[in-house]
Amino acid sequence: MGKHDLGGFGAPFFYDFLFLLSFLVISTRCQDAEIIGILKNTINVPVSFEWTGQDICKWKHIVCDVSKRVKAIQIGNQNLQGTLPKELVMLTALTRFECQGNSLTGSFPYLSKSLQKFIIHDNNFNLFPQDFFKGMSSLQEVRIDDNPFSQWNIPSSLKDCVALQIFSAQSAGISGTIPDFFGRDGPFAGLVFLALSDNFLEGPLPASLSDSSIENLLVNGQNSNSKLNGTLWVLRRMRSLKQIWANGNAFTGPIPNLQQHDQLYDVNLRDNQLTGVVPPSLVALPNLKFVNLTNNLLQGSPPRFKIGVGVDNNMDKGRNQYCTNVAGQPCSPLVNLLLSIVEPLGYPLKLAQSWQGNDPCANRWTGIVCSGGNVSVINFQNMGLSGTICPCFASLTSVTKIFLANNDITGTVPNELASLPNLQELDVSNNHLYGKVPSFPKDVVFRYEGNPDIGKKVQQTQTSSKGNGNNSSIAVIIGVIVIVAILLVVVVGVLLLVKFRRKGKYAGKLQNLTTALVPPHYGDGNAAKISGGGHGEGNVSSLLSPTHSVYQGEASNMLISIQILREVTNNFSEENILGKGGFGTVYKGELHDGTKIAVKRMQSAGLVDQKGLSEFTAEIAVLTKVRHKNLVALLGFCLDGNERLLVYECMPQGALSKHLVDWKEAGLKPLEWKTRLSIALDVARGVEYLHGLAQQIFIHRDLKPSNILLGDDMHAKVSDFGLVRLAPEGKTSFQTRLAGTFGYMAPEYAATGRLTTKVDVYSFGVILMEMVTGRKALDDSLPEENIHLVTWFRKMLTNKDSFPTIIDPTIKLDEETLVSVNTVAGLAGHCCARDPYQRPDMSHVVNVLSPLVQVWKPLEPTVDEIYGIDFDMSLPEALQMWRHFEGSDNTFDLTSSSTHVNGNNAKSSVSATLSHAQ
Numbered sequence: 001m002g003k004h005d006l007g008g009f010g011a012p013f014f015y016d017f018l019f020l021l022s023f024l025v026i027s028t029r030c031q032d033a034e035i036i037g038i039l040k041n042t043i044n045v046p047v048s049f050e051w052t053g054q055d056i057c058k059w060k061h062i063v064c065d066v067s068k069r070v071k072a073i074q075i076g077n078q079n080l081q082g083t084l085p086k087e088l089v090m091l092t093a094l095t096r097f098e099c100q101g102n103s104l105t106g107s108f109p110y111l112s113k114s115l116q117k118f119i120i121h122d123n124n125f126n127l128f129p130q131d132f133f134k135g136m137s138s139l140q141e142v143r144i145d146d147n148p149f150s151q152w153n154i155p156s157s158l159k160d161c162v163a164l165q166i167f168s169a170q171s172a173g174i175s176g177t178i179p180d181f182f183g184r185d186g187p188f189a190g191l192v193f194l195a196l197s198d199n200f201l202e203g204p205l206p207a208s209l210s211d212s213s214i215e216n217l218l219v220n221g222q223n224s225n226s227k228l229n230g231t232l233w234v235l236r237r238m239r240s241l242k243q244i245w246a247n248g249n250a251f252t253g254p255i256p257n258l259q260q261h262d263q264l265y266d267v268n269l270r271d272n273q274l275t276g277v278v279p280p281s282l283v284a285l286p287n288l289k290f291v292n293l294t295n296n297l298l299q300g301s302p303p304r305f306k307i308g309v310g311v312d313n314n315m316d317k318g319r320n321q322y323c324t325n326v327a328g329q330p331c332s333p334l335v336n337l338l339l340s341i342v343e344p345l346g347y348p349l350k351l352a353q354s355w356q357g358n359d360p361c362a363n364r365w366t367g368i369v370c371s372g373g374n375v376s377v378i379n380f381q382n383m384g385l386s387g388t389i390c391p392c393f394a395s396l397t398s399v400t401k402i403f404l405a406n407n408d409i410t411g412t413v414p415n416e417l418a419s420l421p422n423l424q425e426l427d428v429s430n431n432h433l434y435g436k437v438p439s440f441p442k443d444v445v446f447r448y449e450g451n452p453d454i455g456k457k458v459q460q461t462q463t464s465s466k467g468n469g470n471n472s473s474i475a476v477i478i479g480v481i482v483i484v485a486i487l488l489v490v491v492v493g494v495l496l497l498v499k500f501r502r503k504g505k506y507a508g509k510l511q512n513l514t515t516a517l518v519p520p521h522y523g524d525g526n527a528a529k530i531s532g533g534g535h536g537e538g539n540v541s542s543l544l545s546p547t548h549s550v551y552q553g554e555a556s557n558m559l560i561s562i563q564i565l566r567e568v569t570n571n572f573s574e575e576n577i578l579g580k581g582g583f584g585t586v587y588k589g590e591l592h593d594g595t596k597i598a599v600k601r602m603q604s605a606g607l608v609d610q611k612g613l614s615e616f617t618a619e620i621a622v623l624t625k626v627r628h629k630n631l632v633a634l635l636g637f638c639l640d641g642n643e644r645l646l647v648y649e650c651m652p653q654g655a656l657s658k659h660l661v662d663w664k665e666a667g668l669k670p671l672e673w674k675t676r677l678s679i680a681l682d683v684a685r686g687v688e689y690l691h692g693l694a695q696q697i698f699i700h701r702d703l704k705p706s707n708i709l710l711g712d713d714m715h716a717k718v719s720d721f722g723l724v725r726l727a728p729e730g731k732t733s734f735q736t737r738l739a740g741t742f743g744y745m746a747p748e749y750a751a752t753g754r755l756t757t758k759v760d761v762y763s764f765g766v767i768l769m770e771m772v773t774g775r776k777a778l779d780d781s782l783p784e785e786n787i788h789l790v791t792w793f794r795k796m797l798t799n800k801d802s803f804p805t806i807i808d809p810t811i812k813l814d815e816e817t818l819v820s821v822n823t824v825a826g827l828a829g830h831c832c833a834r835d836p837y838q839r840p841d842m843s844h845v846v847n848v849l850s851p852l853v854q855v856w857k858p859l860e861p862t863v864d865e866i867y868g869i870d871f872d873m874s875l876p877e878a879l880q881m882w883r884h885f886e887g888s889d890n891t892f893d894l895t896s897s898s899t900h901v902n903g904n905n906a907k908s909s910v911s912a913t914l915s916h917a918q
């Protein structure tokens with residue numbers, strides 16, 4: 001004894017030490033009792049607490065640790081009144097303090113630095129100590145909401161709370177700005193909940209919130225005069241977000257791209273001054289449940305959210321600046337063009353305020369001067385604009401004068417502007433433009449004085465232009481680093497470009513073949529052009545990321561070698577044949593990663609077959625541009641000698657025709673009515689998308705059940721785009737060589753060759769008739785007068801008694817179904833109206849069908865989610881995508897690349913696999 005390891009202490013010292021220690025423990029223990037005693041006197045302790053005996057550790061709502069120190073006080077929701085004594089700070093073992101939901105008053109006392117949970121919301125405390133959080137390194141949870149504290153700022157000592165997970169201080173009298181330490185680089189690695197609503201905060205959302213781990217960010221309803229302001233740009237990289245309430249503030253600018261926000265379910269942005277087009281990524285959020293956008297100045301087409309998403313009444317026109325009040329209805333091409341012009345300028349508030357309606361000329365939009373219904377002058381002078389000049393100005397062919405002087409515009413003057421046919425004057429003076437000046441025709445007056453760097457090749461990196469002398473050497477170093485980084489990026493970019501140019505030796509050829517179908521100003525693919533987005537956060541690292549290279553040059557990376565296609569189709573063996581047609585043969589195949597594909601091998605017909613080649617290129621041109629969950633996706637193609645092959649996603653259930661009319665022969669069950677309905681809606685959506693693409697209108701020309709393919713879940717996709725025609729810009733009707741299928745061809749088209757979108761609407765009507773009746777569009781086995789389905793259907797439809805007899809007998813008719821069948825029959829008749837002008841638009845068809853489908857699937861948001869974000873686009877998203885695709889041909893476009901990456905996961909992983917396999 002006594003010889004045990006006691007370090008340097010002798011046994012007597014050790015016992016002295018123990019004694020001292022126990023004395024301290026006992027005295028602090030006594031002190032704890034004393035302090036609880038004081039607390040008992042400052043609040044109205046109810047009898048039910050049984051705060052009577054000697055041992056406070058036995059009192060209700062008081063919890064002690066093993067050494068009998070008070071560890072927790074939990075007196076929440078007890079109707080307590082009174083104040084808290086400042087002696088509470090001496091409970092040094094306290095880890096948990098809860099007094100929420102009482103009527104306690106006075107100033108809140110300091111508490112122990114060992115505190116972990118601190119819950120005092122819903123009381124009447126009127127003062128919160130500014131340095132309360134100092135040194136509280138164990139604090140995890142703070143809930144101080146709904147107390148009438150006199151105004152205080154979030155102190156920088158909050159940074160001591162490195163364990164913080166929850167900070168909830170709504171209606172807590174907080175003023176000043178949101179400090180910049182809540183982000184990932186700050187001290188709070190584990191902060192997930194930050195609630196600062198209903199305070200007196202002002203200023204911006206700090207940029208440091210970017211990349212934070214915050215899941216719930218509630219900053220709505222600030223009561224200060226200026227409220228929270230600035231843009232919501234930082235949300236773009238808050239990928240952990242589940243809930244964002246920013247409503248009731250003064251935020252401006254557009255809603256940022258939220259495509260990486262897989263968990264986001266609740267978005268409330270109403271009552272701000274947000275402008276711009278609602279990003280497709282918001283509509284496509286896979287887990288979105290609630291969204292509130294009312295009372296902003298949002299522009300473009302009103303978003304159409306998925307079934308099951310709770311939306312506030314943002315359709316109420318006048319509360320936003322949408323171009324129409326029908327969700328999903330596209331804006332006029334001119335509106336779309338003007339919006340894309342102001343996009344890189346950040347959708348200026350001043351413009352958004354007056355840009356109402358769908359006709360810029362009729363509604364006298366600020367900055368836009370019209371003459372005879374065409375835009376003649378753009379006047380954005382002196383508006384404090386920042387951002388860049390959109391190359392898309394070039395599409396505004398009617399413009400004669402563009403005034404952009406006296407702003408803060410950066411970037412270059414796009415070469416495209418020199419191609420404006422009617423341009424007389426362009427004034428960009430007094431901005432921050434740089435780079436080469438385009439060569440305008442001689443008669444164009446081009447003013448550009450007051451842009452120090454214009455004419456110089458690269459923008460001077462002027463980090464210290466306004467700078468303070470002290471930092472100039474740091475600025476030089478940073479400048480050098482930036483230049484080196486940029487050089488590196490350019491070199492890598494050029495290398496990649498060269499590599500892919502080589503790889504895609506047919507890409508150029510293809511491009512030539514397809515330019516006929518692509519608007520000219522989009523077609524000129526200059527060399528590696530680095531165009532930063534308008535938001536100044538150009539992401540250099542994304543350019544260097546290995547995935548990026550895969551997406552440049554849409555066509556070239558979709559090129560697949562014939563060897564690979566031979567491999568995956570078992571050398572085009574008989575067993576792999578899925579179907580045959582006039583166009584060639586379709587084979588099934590499986591890639592190395594298990595992706596099922598369908599390979600369409602066009603009839604090889606030697607050199608003379610110009611028609612086949614043009615259908616082939618047409619199909620590629622269309623399918624590399626259009627993407628929609630209801631259009632069969634093109635995964636790649638192959639052009640090798642006379643071989644022409646197209647590779648699609650596989651649609652295992654085959655063509656609709658098989659299920660609709662030939663089901664007996666194919667050994668299938670007849671389709672249930674609700675399946676027919678949802679197929680019809682899928683098709684309608686696919687076609688609506690084709691018809692509504694921005695300034696381009698695609699017409700399918702050959703809609704019929706054999707061109708509608710079904711997936712395993714019986715969702716339908718439109719296929720076969722070989723006959724698709726792109727309406728010439730600005731024209732909705734034009735003449736072509738006749739093509740299509742008898743029985744589905746609109747009469748005016750058959751008679752005159754005049755092609756409009758209504759030709760597809762007619763064919764769609766015939767398909768609906770087939771769905772209702774279960775019979776073919778042309779049935780030679782019937783008596784002469786009944787061969788033609790449309791004629792027969794019209795005749796029977798007009799007669800109430802005969803109509804029920806034409807309904808497909810395999811449809812189980814209950815009352816509800818009958819109503820639904822009747823509606824669809826009516827719609828079918830409407831679609832097949834003789835006069836094309838009397839046929840509805842596809843968007844009308846979608847509007848009629850979707851409620852019918854919903855009746856059967858009341859709350860099934862997953863319906864639209866089956867394909868993931870990928871193809872889940874409403875029309876406005878599609879428009880956005882379209883723009884991105886068009887803008888990004890063969891260029892390194894930073895803004896569009898991100899859309900690409902996420903918009904096409906399925907496709908790109910396949911093409912990546914394929915190109916690696918080569």
Ligand SMILES: *[C@@H]1O[C@H](CO)[C@@H](O)[C@H](O)[C@H]1NC(C)=O
Nearest residue numbers: 202203204226227229230231
């Ligand atoms: C935001 O509000 C502050 C006042 O709190 C003001 O100084 C600042 O200019 C505003 N910023 C913007 C972008 O409106």
Ligand SMILES: *[C@@H]1O[C@H](CO)[C@@H](O)[C@H](O)[C@H]1NC(C)=O
Nearest residue numbers: 247270290291292310311312
């Ligand atoms: C929209 O916001 C209002 C108030 O801000 C709220 O009452 C309503 O429930 C919200 N709607 C949805 C669908 O979240």
Ligand SMILES: *[C@@H]1O[C@H](CO)[C@@H](O)[C@H](O)[C@H]1NC(C)=O
Nearest residue numbers: 371372373374375397398730
């Ligand atoms: C407006 O533009 C269209 C198409 O460019 C043209 O046909 C028409 O003549 C123009 N109107 C006027 C008044 O310039």
